[in-house]
Each structure stands twice: as C-alpha cells, then as structure tokens.
Amino acid sequence: MCEEAAPGEVLGGHGTPAPPLEELLKKPLPPPRIHIRPWWFPVEELRNPLVFYLETWVADAIFGPDRAQIPQMEWQGQVLLTVDLTSSGDFVEIAIFGRPRMQNRMRKVLVSLMLWHRQHQNRAEKMQQLEDSLKGPLLDPDA
Template identity: 60%
Template sequence: MFSTVTNKGPDRAIIPEMEWTSQALLTVDIVDSGNLVEITVFGRPRVQNRVKSMLLCLAWFHREHRARAEKMKHLEKNLKAHASDPHSPQDPVA
C-alpha cells in the first residue's frame, strides 16, 4: 500500500513524497511486577525502527507528563499548607 505524504520545502513549496506503508505486529509482555513491559516489534527493519522511535517518544512524553503532574501536586500541597498556616501573612504587603 502506498500513501502520499506532502512536505513543505524551505520556500514553502509542496514536495510530494511517496512512502511505503507497512504493517507491524507488536507483542507486549508485562515484566517486573507490572512496572516494566517488554515490546517486541515484528516487521521490516525500517518499520521496526519507526515503531521503536514512536514508542520511545510516547514513553518520554508520558514520563514528562507524569513528572509535571507530580510537581503540580506537590506545589498545590505546599500552597494549601502555606495558606492554612496562621503565622504566615494572608495579604502580601507591597
């Protein structure tokens, strides 16, 4: 199966590119008590590399999103603790 992908060049000209679209088979095994998964990708080497790259990007995004969520939770907890502290000024003085 072929699909057409269009890219824009430096002068914003549309550059058509023919790309071979293949299928890949993935198997997912849970290891390490559910904290880690092992993914095996079957298919052409180029497809395997593209799927690997996509999965690594998704994993990175997920880790970053989780870290930001934890940081926000920590900040909210500190703000609530600071707001309920009777010794802290409620209105900042300019």
C-alpha cells in the first residue's frame, strides 16, 4: 500500500524524477514577481494604505505559504495587498491599498478569516488534549 521511494525518485512512477540538490543549487533563481497595478485601480489610491499585523501562521493559512491567494483576493476585493514579513518573523505586515470603503471591507474579511483559523486551531488543540487524556489511563494495565 505505501511505497518506499529511493532518493530522487517519484512515488507511483508518474512524472520525472526529482533533480539532485547540486543541480538545483546551480540553477539561477527565478525572477522576482513584479507587481503591476491593474488597469482598474486608480493611482490616487496608492497614497493611504491601511496597515495592520497578523501572526505569520495565520497569514500562511489565509494566503497560502507561497502567498498564491493574494491576486485572487485583490481582484475580488478591488484592492492591492502587500504582505511583508516583519523583522521578528512572528508577524506579517499587511498593507491594503484602495478606496477607504474597500480597504475596510478587505480588513473585515481578513479579520474574519483570522478568527475562523484561530477557532479552528483552538478546537484542534482541545481535541488533541481530549484524545491524550482519554488514551492515558487506557494504556496503563495496572490502573
């Protein structure tokens, strides 16, 4: 059922084998993502961003670890987002550019997603504690 893969080999036989680390290190880095202002976004709205901070793990859950969800959220919210890691690394700085009404709407969406992810995380931690407390006495045959 579970296959063991040799280094550099793809599981299941589909695709090409992964290149060794030495080859990856020799390749040039991909060009940085250039953020171009969309045609629908007015230039005047770049002056006053709404800035707030989120924990890094929450931002990864909302935007994805590689921030792949940002363009879709920008398009749907008609705002521009920048998500930058702070110097401490525990928080990210989110700047929302756009009309004030759209900025507030996007902030509310992001705060709502943050609360949902925190509740989900807390629920998962409580379930893990419950499982651990239930397993403890059952494993001890002398109890």
